[in-house]
Amino acid sequence: xxxxxxxxxxxxxxxxxxxxxxxxxxxxxxxxxxxxxxxxxxxxxxxxxxxxxxxxxxxxxxxxxxxxxxxxxxxxxxxxxxxxxxxxxxxxxxxxxxxxxxxxxxxxxxxxxxxxxxxxxxxxxxxxxxxxxxxxxxxxxxxxxxxxxxxxxxxxxxxxxxxxxxxxxxxxxxxxxxxxxxxxxxxxxxxxxxxxxxxxxxxxxxxxxxxxxxxxxxxxxxxxxxxxxxxxxxxxxxxxxxxxxxxxxxxxxxxxxxxxxxxxxxxxxxxxxxxxxxxxxxxxxxxxxxxxxxxxxxxxxxxxxxxxxxxxxxxxxxxxxxxxxxxxxxxxxxxxxxxx
Numbered sequence: 001x002x003x004x005x006x007x008x009x010x011x012x013x014x015x016x017x018x019x020x021x022x023x024x025x026x027x028x029x030x031x032x033x034x035x036x037x038x039x040x041x042x043x044x045x046x047x048x049x050x051x052x053x054x055x056x057x058x059x060x061x062x063x064x065x066x067x068x069x070x071x072x073x074x075x076x077x078x079x080x081x082x083x084x085x086x087x088x089x090x091x092x093x094x095x096x097x098x099x100x101x102x103x104x105x106x107x108x109x110x111x112x113x114x115x116x117x118x119x120x121x122x123x124x125x126x127x128x129x130x131x132x133x134x135x136x137x138x139x140x141x142x143x144x145x146x147x148x149x150x151x152x153x154x155x156x157x158x159x160x161x162x163x164x165x166x167x168x169x170x171x172x173x174x175x176x177x178x179x180x181x182x183x184x185x186x187x188x189x190x191x192x193x194x195x196x197x198x199x200x201x202x203x204x205x206x207x208x209x210x211x212x213x214x215x216x217x218x219x220x221x222x223x224x225x226x227x228x229x230x231x232x233x234x235x236x237x238x239x240x241x242x243x244x245x246x247x248x249x250x251x252x253x254x255x256x257x258x259x260x261x262x263x264x265x266x267x268x269x270x271x272x273x274x275x276x277x278x279x280x281x282x283x284x285x286x287x288x289x290x291x292x293x294x295x296x297x298x299x300x301x302x303x304x305x306x307x308x309x310x311x312x313x314x315x316x317x318x319x320x321x322x323x324x325x326x327x328x329x330x331x332x333x334x335x336x337x338x339x340x
Contacts, residue, residue: 033063037072044069077140080133081156088159091166094326104326105308134160134203166325167205170277171212173323174304177333178275182218186298188269189213191280191307192224192232199226206279207235209306210260213277220260223269225282229262236260267293275302278309285309294318300332 034055038048048066055064067075090104097104137156144153175182194204201207206222213220214236222232263269266285270276270293278285286309294301303315305324312322312330321332 033065034059035065035067035072035075037067037069037075039069074140074143077136077143080136081140081159084133084137084163085159088162090326091162094166095169097326098329101328103328134163164208167208168212170304170306170325171209171216173333174213174275174277174302175216177302177304177321177323182213182216182274184217184219185274186219186221186272187213188263188266188273188276189220189222190224190266190269190276190278190285191282192222192227192235193280196280196282199228199231201227201231201235204235204280205306207238209277209279210236214259218259221263221269221273222260223263223266224280225284232260232262267296271296272298273301274298275304277304277306279306281307281309290315290320291318294320 036048036051036055038044038051052064052066090108093107094104096102097107137160141153141156144150144156174187178185189206189210192201192204192206192210194200194202210220210222224232266288274297276293276297290303290310299319301320303310303320303322305312305322308324308326310322310324312324312327315322316330322330323333
């Protein structure tokens with residue numbers, strides 16, 4: 001073993017990094033900070049001190065934070081809850097932007113000039129997000145309820161609801177735009193991972209969107225550059241948070257493949273499709289030949305951008321009917337009732 005770089009070693013990866021650091025302390029890059037929590041007992045304090053001594057071999061002392069067990073636990077839950085809250089704010093504003101004809105990007109840029117809130121607002125993902133943090137938020141809700149804080153619990157529960165609302169609103173927009181039915185229609189889904197440059201699908205919004213489309217009897221064709229067909233099929237039959245179970249306990253059913261196919265590239269996924277949905281912000285989706293894609297689709301050809309990846313005006317000139325979250329609505333969609 002020559003060199004190891006551990007990225008994102010937090011709640012789950014921290015113990016693993018500690019062991020690696022003990023065995024090969026000179027082969028690691030420094031993280032921004034380390035948080036160590038323990039029980040306020042002689043044994044707990046000794047354990048914290050021992051772990052701190054391991055990290056101190058490659059992390060400066062002023063970046064090692066020691067605290068009690070609850071502070072450490074709530075630090076992780078609060079960090080993910082605050083991120084989901086920011087995403088909820090963007091999701092809520094994006095719905096209002098569509099209803100009024102505003103552009104969520106322009107609103108965000110305007111807010112960005114306000115140093116008090118701009119950077120935090122802009123750091124949130126426009127479109128989808130927050131789902132992989134739901135378990136942490138639900139833990140926070142549970143703790144609040146256990147300690148007799150129902151109002152606080154309801155506040156965090158609403159953060160989950162607004163992010164779930166964004167996914168159902170997206171599916172409803174697809175269905176209503178396509179003459180109020182997707183039954184028997186092919187819908188190409190570009191991107192299944194939670195975010196670009198990763199194969200991580202834990203609680204990806206694509207799961208709920210695909211389930212919603214299949215529930216309305218659409219024929220779904222999925223392309224993601226890093227997610228395998230086996231993983232797609234497994235995710236689509238899982239109950240929420242089954243991904244947190246050991247793999248051999250996760251459900252897998254061949255019947256899930258009935259209305260879902262996985263394609264080897266974006267063009268194959270869109271061939272003969274009535275609509276394309278972009279659900280992950282992969283860079284390659286910005287560079288696709290959308291004219292080629294349009295020519296191979298049924299007409300009218302719809303494109304629903306859940307990540308604000310493409311230029312709506314450019315695609316409209318090709319001939320697509322385009323819906324992009326938080327952007328002014330296409331003429332085709334403008335006179336339709338607001339989607340709840």
